[in-house]
Amino acid sequence: MxxxxxxxxxxxxxxxxxxLRDKSKRDYLLFLVGISSALRISDILKLKVSDVWDxxxxxxxxxxxxxxxxxxKRFPITENLQKAIKExxxxxxxxxGDWLFFSRKGNRAITRQQxxxxxxxxxxxxxxxxxxxxxxxRKTWGYWAYKSGVGLAHIMxxxxxxxxxxxxKYLGITQEELDDIYLNLNL
Numbered sequence: 001m002x003x004x005x006x007x008x009x010x011x012x013x014x015x016x017x018x019x020l021r022d023k024s025k026r027d028y029l030l031f032l033v034g035i036s037s038a039l040r041i042s043d044i045l046k047l048k049v050s051d052v053w054d055x056x057x058x059x060x061x062x063x064x065x066x067x068x069x070x071x072x073k074r075f076p077i078t079e080n081l082q083k084a085i086k087e088x089x090x091x092x093x094x095x096x097g098d099w100l101f102f103s104r105k106g107n108r109a110i111t112r113q114q115x116x117x118x119x120x121x122x123x124x125x126x127x128x129x130x131x132x133x134x135x136x137x138r139k140t141w142g143y144w145a146y147k148s149g150v151g152l153a154h155i156m157x158x159x160x161x162x163x164x165x166x167x168x169k170y171l172g173i174t175q176e177e178l179d180d181i182y183l184n185l186n187l
Contacts, residue, residue: 005130005172006143007035007123013140015126020118025088027118030101030110032084033062034137035144037075038158041116041134042067045109050096052077058085069160142171 007013013035021028033044033052043066051062058081063074077085094102099109110118116133123132138159145155156167 003131004133004136004139006136006139007128007132008143009128010144012126012128016119016122016128019122019125021084021087023122025084025091026101027122029084029088030115031119031122031137032081033100034134035140036078036081037062038138038141038145039073040066040068040138041112043073044134045099045101045112045115047100048096049094049098049100052085052100053089053096055096058082066160071160139171142167146171146173 007016016031017028020031030044033039033047034041037044043064046064046067047062051064052059058077061074061076063072065071066073092102094100099107101110101115102108103110103114112134119136120131120133123136142155142159145158146152152164152167155171156164159167159170161167161170
């Protein structure tokens with residue numbers, strides 16, 4: 001398996017959003033859920049419409065037990081994610097019991113491979129040079145949480161990692177970034 005990267009350039013994140021939104025509201029919502037939640041793709045693809053929509057409006061939180069860890073996970077639906085959910089509902093008009101990320105090939109969710117292809121193609125289209133796939137969404141969440149000042153202990157908890165060292169490696173924190181922290185603190 002190739003090592004994938006977070007998306008480290010906010011302009012590229014915005015370009016991915018624009019590309020996916022124009023291509024498919026489903027694919028756009030997939031990307032937004034991924035970069036807004038720190039969920040693994042296995043948990044994202046198991047979401048049903050009722051997990052994000054109460055029948056009239058977006059829910060306040062997405063709540064689930066993670067497949068890999070079995071741990072309870074709850075996170076708020078952000079303003080950007082709310083807008084994406086509303087656009088999705090307006091276009092597709094799904095039922096509460098439908099898969100959120102439905103396949104056009106029967107009554108099931110898209111596959112991990114299909115989700116990976118969607119993101120990889122979008123990344124290629126917007127000029128992202130590093131390899132990206134579904135795991136890049138989770139890494140992107142962690143990377144930007146770190147860049148915005150969230151402590152590694154909180155990121156470790158959100159990602160359900162067992163150590164800070166794993167989280168640092170996972171996020172691809174470089175020596176140059178650590179050097180910048182020292183220089184910017186300048187105490």
